[in-house]
Amino acid sequence: METYYRRGVFRHFSQDCKCSVSITSRVDVTELKAFSKRTGSHFYLNFLYVLSRALNARADYRLAWRWETEELICYDRIHPTQYVFHEDTETFTIAYTEYDPDYAVFYPRALADLEAAKATRDYRLDAANHPNWFDASCLPWLSYDALHLELPDGYLYFSPIVNWGAYREEQGRLMMPVTVRLNHAAADGYQIARVFHLIESEIRTLCGEA
Secondary structure (H helix, E strand, C coil), rough: CCCCCEEEEHHHHHHCCEEEEEEEEEEHHHHHHHHHHHHHHCHHHHHHHHHHHHCCCCCHHHEEEEEECCCCEEEECCHHHHHHHEEECCCCEEEEECCCCHHHHCCCCCCCHHHHHHHCCCCCCHHHHHCCEEEEEECCCCCCCCCCCCCCCCCCCCCCCCEEEECEEEECEEEEEEEEEEEEECCCCCHHHHHHHHHHHHHHHHHHHH
C-alpha cells in the first residue's frame, strides 16, 4: 500500500465512500466480425480473448482485497469466467477458462470449456477455488444503451465485471455495447475508459495478425 500510486483515492473509496463505477460504451467490432468469418472462428470467443488481454494489460484490473490480512494484492494474471446459456432451461452454466496471451492456446481452451458447459445444466459456481477470475457475460438478445449491476454496499470486490450485448449496424459499422464495472477504490473513470481503448487496440492487433 505504501507504494500504490492511488493509495489516497483507495483509502477514500474503501473507507469513507464505498461504491463502484460502471461505464457503458459502444465498441467497433466490424473488423473482429470479419476476422471471425474469415477464419471460421466464434466471434464470441474472439471477443472473450481480446477482453482478457485488455484486462491483463494493467495492474489496476488485477487487484484483489485479502480481507483476512487487510492487504491489497495484485495477481500476475486474471482469467475469464464464461456464462453459458441453455435455451431449453433458460439457465446458465459457469465455465472457468484459464487465460493465455497466446491466441492459439487460449481459443481451443475456451472452446473446450464452452462445449463442456453446454453438455450440463449444473450452475457450477466454484468461486472459492477461482479467486483471480473475472466475470465476462454476453447478452446477445439485446443491443442495449446502459446496464447497471449492483453489489452489496461495503463489499470490497475488485474483480472486473464485463457485459456486452448484440452489435448493430451504425453508419456502415458494427457497434457493440460493452459495460465495464470496477470498484471505485480500484479505478476512476480514466482506468475504466482505458479498458475500452485497450479492447479496441487488441482487436486491431488480433485482426492484423490474421
